[in-house]
Amino acid sequence: MINNSHKPLTPQDSKEKSSYPVDQIIDNSNTDFDLYLKMDSEWTLYAGAGYHWTLAELNRLMQSGHRILYYNIADKAQVEAYKLIYQTVNIDESAPPRERLVNLTDTAAALTKILYQHPVTAAAIHKIEQIAKAMVSCIEEDLACVAALGKLANHDDYTYYHSARVCAYALAIASQMTQTDRLALTDMAVGALLHDIGKAKIDLTILHKKGALTPNEWITMRQHPQFGGDLTSSTMLSLVPKEIILHHHEKPDGSGYPHNLTARELLEEVKIVNFADIFDALTTNRPYQVSRTHFEALDFIRHKMTGHVHKESFEAIIAILGSDTSGKK
Numbered sequence: 001m002i003n004n005s006h007k008p009l010t011p012q013d014s015k016e017k018s019s020y021p022v023d024q025i026i027d028n029s030n031t032d033f034d035l036y037l038k039m040d041s042e043w044t045l046y047a048g049a050g051y052h053w054t055l056a057e058l059n060r061l062m063q064s065g066h067r068i069l070y071y072n073i074a075d076k077a078q079v080e081a082y083k084l085i086y087q088t089v090n091i092d093e094s095a096p097p098r099e100r101l102v103n104l105t106d107t108a109a110a111l112t113k114i115l116y117q118h119p120v121t122a123a124a125i126h127k128i129e130q131i132a133k134a135m136v137s138c139i140e141e142d143l144a145c146v147a148a149l150g151k152l153a154n155h156d157d158y159t160y161y162h163s164a165r166v167c168a169y170a171l172a173i174a175s176q177m178t179q180t181d182r183l184a185l186t187d188m189a190v191g192a193l194l195h196d197i198g199k200a201k202i203d204l205t206i207l208h209k210k211g212a213l214t215p216n217e218w219i220t221m222r223q224h225p226q227f228g229g230d231l232t233s234s235t236m237l238s239l240v241p242k243e244i245i246l247h248h249h250e251k252p253d254g255s256g257y258p259h260n261l262t263a264r265e266l267l268e269e270v271k272i273v274n275f276a277d278i279f280d281a282l283t284t285n286r287p288y289q290v291s292r293t294h295f296e297a298l299d300f301i302r303h304k305m306t307g308h309v310h311k312e313s314f315e316a317i318i319a320i321l322g323s324d325t326s327g328k329k
């Protein structure tokens with residue numbers, strides 16, 4: 001319904017405006033910019049930033065002859081992000097879990113790529129939540145479907161695919177550890193999908209560097225959790241995703257960054273995503289390493305990373321992947 005209608009004209013309302021066709025507003029979407037009606041040469045704020053649209057309302061608006069709304073030119077970046085996100089990111093929930101999880105990973109990677117170039121808007125968070133919910137459904141139907149992610153492990157767009165795979169691994173681990181609350185799982189999934197969003201502020205020459213990073217480049221890279229915290233601090237994200245973004249490189253023994261927190265200071269969801277992050281990094285081709293198989297990675301963690309990883313997550317993923325790695329080299 002009409003939002004904040006007939007609000008008195010403010011200096012913001014008087015700014016230069018551009019048109020936006022109502023038939024280009026998507027059902028079940030959030031617009032991250034104020035949208036105005038022009039009536040008798042006066043602007044009326046119709047939908048404030050963050051407004052959620054339904055098909056019924058869009059139809060009503062069109063039927064009453066309002067085919068054009070207007071936005072402030074100053075909001076152009078938000079308008080472009082909205083168009084791109086809703087045109088690019090479509091979720092098909094009809095395929096079986098393994099195939100669907102691979103499709104969702106492709107979709108999440110496409111959205112992550114957009115987010116590296118545009119603001120983290122309410123529309124973006126809404127789409128992230130839809131992907132997170134769809135991933136939760138996949139894992140609920142088939143916990144072991146994460147094994148299907150192996151074929152995406154060496155995709156060229158590592159930076160964008162990594163977060164989606166981390167999300168799937170984290171969901172499987174949490175489910176194996178008997179977390180069944182859909183809202184809690186979705187909250188963690190949103191955080192996992194966005195955990196590296198701070199890398200959006202890292203120079204591309206460092207982010208996509210083919211060779212090993214120099215010590216100074218590592219110093220820059222290690223700032224990404226704080227950058228992520230800064231980028232999302234004023235968004236509508238809840239506590240768990242924000243904690244995951246800021247603290248996913250902390251370690252149970254306190255040797256992580258940026259705040260050297262220890263296991264008892266970290267949320268369980270943060271510890272699970274931290275483990276999933278490490279597991280994905282170990283099983284992926286990187287400039288400084290050739291990827292390990294799932295079982296080689298578990299073997300490496302068991303022997304080389306004691307104290308640096310969440311023990312319960314380690315045990316959960318062994319159970320999920322269906323075999324103990326003891327004795328394997």
Ligand SMILES: [Fe+2]
Pocket residue numbers: 195196224248249
């Ligand atoms: Fe990270």
Ligand SMILES: [Fe+2]
Pocket residue numbers: 162166195196277
């Ligand atoms: Fe990561």
